[in-house]
Amino acid sequence: MEMCGVVVSSVFAIVLVLQLGLTLIMAQREEQQTGVAGKEVILSCKIINHHKDVTCTWKYKYKEVSSTILRFSRTQVLKGKAPMIHRSELNLSSKQLKVSDLNLDDAGIYICECHPHSVSISLQVFKLSISSNGHFLINEDLELTLMQNSSHPQPHLSISLFNVANNIVKPEILQKDAPQKYILKLKHLNTIDSGTWTCHIHSDSPSINQNISFDVKVLGFGKEHMETMYTNVGNTVILSWYLNFRGIAWKEGFAGKLNWEPQGNRIVHELLDFNVTTHRELHETKKSNHIWFEIPEKKTRSTIEVKIPKVQLNHSGQYQCQLEINSRRMKSMRALVVMQVSADPAGPLSRGSKMSLLCQVSGPLPSNAHLLWERVNGTQLETKKSKQHEAKVEVSVSAPGLWNCHLMEDNNIKISLNYTVEEAHVWNSYAVIGAIIGASVLLIGLVCLCIIMETSKKDGTSKTVLAGKEDMSVSTPDV
Numbered sequence: 239m240e241m242c243g244v245v246v247s248s249v250f251a252i253v254l255v256l257q258l259g260l261t262l263i264m265a266q267r268e269e270q271q272t273g274v275a276g277k278e279v280i281l282s283c284k285i286i287n288h289h290k291d292v293t294c295t296w297k298y299k300y301k302e303v304s305s306t307i308l309r310f311s312r313t314q315v316l317k318g319k320a321p322m323i324h325r326s327e328l329n330l331s332s333k334q335l336k337v338s339d340l341n342l343d344d345a346g347i348y349i350c351e352c353h354p355h356s357v358s359i360s361l362q363v364f365k366l367s368i369s370s371n372g373h374f375l376i377n378e379d380l381e382l383t384l385m386q387n388s389s390h391p392q393p394h395l396s397i398s399l400f401n402v403a404n405n406i407v408k409p410e411i412l413q414k415d416a417p418q419k420y421i422l423k424l425k426h427l428n429t430i431d432s433g434t435w436t437c438h439i440h441s442d443s444p445s446i447n448q449n450i451s452f453d454v455k456v457l458g459f460g461k462e463h464m465e466t467m468y469t470n471v472g473n474t475v476i477l478s479w480y481l482n483f484r485g486i487a488w489k490e491g492f493a494g495k496l497n498w499e500p501q502g503n504r505i506v507h508e509l510l511d512f513n514v515t516t517h518r519e520l521h522e523t524k525k526s527n528h529i530w531f532e533i534p535e536k537k538t539r540s541t542i543e544v545k546i547p548k549v550q551l552n553h554s555g556q557y558q559c560q561l562e563i564n565s566r567r568m569k570s571m572r573a574l575v576v577m578q579v580s581a582d583p584a585g586p587l588s589r590g591s592k593m594s595l596l597c598q599v600s601g602p603l604p605s606n607a608h609l610l611w612e613r614v615n616g617t618q619l620e621t622k623k624s625k626q627h628e629a630k631v632e633v634s635v636s637a638p639g640l641w642n643c644h645l646m647e648d649n650n651i652k653i654s655l656n657y658t659v660e661e662a663h664v665w666n667s668y669a670v671i672g673a674i675i676g677a678s679v680l681l682i683g684l685v686c687l688c689i690i691m692e693t694s695k696k697d698g699t700s701k702t703v704l705a706g707k708e709d710m711s712v713s714t715p716d717v
């Protein structure tokens with residue numbers, strides 16, 4: 239019986255304690271809200287049935303330190319001394335408190351008190367910082383720093399990253415200072431990564447689902463790899479470098495230049511320099527001592543361009559466009575290879591003699607490329623290929639015809655040049671002489687014919703006269 243009484247009173251005591259605890263928890267029940275640094279947050283004072291004329295207070299508390307933000311009644315608002323007062327705004331009709339331009343220090347408990355009621359909101363603030371202010375050069379690495387602050391112990395977060403196409407990407411996540419700070423690293427950005435990304439923050443307890451979006455701008459040239467441009471002597475060539483600063487609304491100014499290193503010559507010439515303003519205007523300035531190239535007129539100013547009107551062998555070499563932003567550099571190369579064909583001796587080929595046709599390019603060829611002389615004579619193909627690592631090929635020609643020199647890269651024709659070997663006009667001049675002789679003979683013949691005819695005509699007349707005379711003489715005896 240005594241035993242039973244002890245049990246009953248113990249149970250009663252436990253129930254009492256539990257109830258007390260529950261009541262305490264109920265009293266301290268607070269809402270959870272998250273905010274993002276730099277953005278604003280609206281905190282609601284959800285007290286419905288309170289006296290209209292009562293004075294209310296918005297208070298801020300971090301750990302055990304609390305301060306007043308605002309004290310307000312229906313008619314007036316008094317500002318307190320809390321750190322965020324100059325960024326706080328009250329909506330008197332709804333009693334909502336808006337805190338703008340949040341920072342990590344704004345984390346804490348916000349209490350709205352309208353005696354005897356009160357509402358507590360625990361504000362957790364996240365701050366996402368992006369390296370280089372979101373402005374990257376192609377191939378650079380992105381680093382994000384996520385920090386959180388709240389009055390309560392901070393939860394461990396699970397973080398996911400969504401790219402421009404809203405696809406999940408897997409960054410490297412460093413958790414050394416977690417849960418206060420996380421560092422996310424993403425390597426080798428590309429121009430297509432430019433746009434708005436989303437960082438998703440998740441936690442089960444307390445329940446957090448916060449998205450933070452951020453902009454990434456990756457500046458790059460149209461084609462990042464070195465490109466070889468092949469052309470023939472005398473052609474017009476335009477070398478161009480497209481930069482995507484307009485498309486991605488790049489906000490920082492930068493400067494750069496275009497250098498040329500002639501083939502087989504280590505001296506680097508600066509051909510032009512350029513700059514792009516913060517308003518995304520491109521200005522190019524040509525260096526004075528090079529008259530052989532031009533800067534073409536263009537409508538969309540996103541391309542650095544040089545135009546070489548009549549390209550020569552000595553215009554070949556490496557053209558390098560480079561730019562610099564806050565001592566970070568980026569460059570893009572183009573190699574110009576010029577092809578030329580020539581004959582020795584030049585001019586038509588006389589019968590029985592020989593000439594050599596030379597096809598050459600201005601610089602060494604890559605290992606996957608070669609030169610090829612080709613002649614189609616009827617159905618028979620004559621070819622000659624250049625030796626490995628030789629930038630020229632020569633053929634000996636003893637008959638007239640059309641020769642093609644091809645620059646081949648992996649068995650694809652990159653460029654071709656034709657050379658027509660003409661036969662010397664020896665035979666033709668005989669024909670001309672023959673024609674002249676023929677014509678002369680004809681002329682002489684004609685002249686002779688005329689003379690003969692004339693002579694025979696004269697003889698005929700005299701005969702008639704004679705005949706007449708004869709007639710007369712015949713008739714005379716009649717008279």
Ligand SMILES: *[C@@H]1O[C@H](CO)[C@@H](O)[C@H](O)[C@H]1NC(C)=O
Nearest residue numbers: 328329330331332333334336
């Ligand atoms: C104040 O809150 C009310 C009710 O939520 C809303 O209709 C009104 O637009 C708010 N006023 C301002 C200035 O935000």
Ligand SMILES: *[C@@H]1O[C@H](CO)[C@@H](O)[C@H](O)[C@H]1NC(C)=O
Nearest residue numbers: 300342343344345346387388
């Ligand atoms: C969190 O907020 C408190 C209160 O403003 C501040 O004292 C503290 O430095 C903040 N912590 C961080 C990591 O910013």
Ligand SMILES: *[C@@H]1O[C@H](CO)[C@@H](O)[C@H](O)[C@H]1NC(C)=O
Nearest residue numbers: 400404436437438447448449
């Ligand atoms: C956060 O962003 C992701 C990716 O864009 C989206 O799938 C998700 O619905 C968003 N969540 C919230 C709470 O907005």
Ligand SMILES: *[C@@H]1O[C@H](CO)[C@@H](O)[C@H](O)[C@H]1NC(C)=O
Nearest residue numbers: 491493512513514521522523
């Ligand atoms: C950019 O180029 C223009 C034209 O050459 C020049 O007038 C201007 O001073 C340059 N700006 C900068 C910031 O270098």
Ligand SMILES: *[C@@H]1O[C@H](CO)[C@@H](O)[C@H](O)[C@H]1NC(C)=O
Nearest residue numbers: 500528529530550551552553
């Ligand atoms: C290339 O050679 C020609 C002569 O063959 C010369 O007139 C010209 O100035 C040279 N061009 C350059 C850029 O050196």
Ligand SMILES: *[C@@H]1O[C@H](CO)[C@@H](O)[C@H](O)[C@H]1NC(C)=O
Nearest residue numbers: 614615616617618637638639
């Ligand atoms: C090639 O051309 C030459 C003269 O142009 C001719 O004599 C020869 O018969 C031709 N050979 C073939 C196989 O057509």
Ligand SMILES: *[C@@H]1O[C@H](CO)[C@@H](O)[C@H](O)[C@H]1NC(C)=O
Nearest residue numbers: 614640641642654655656657
């Ligand atoms: C070179 O000759 C080929 C025929 O062998 C012809 O198809 C081509 O158009 C010619 N090219 C030039 C540039 O004359």
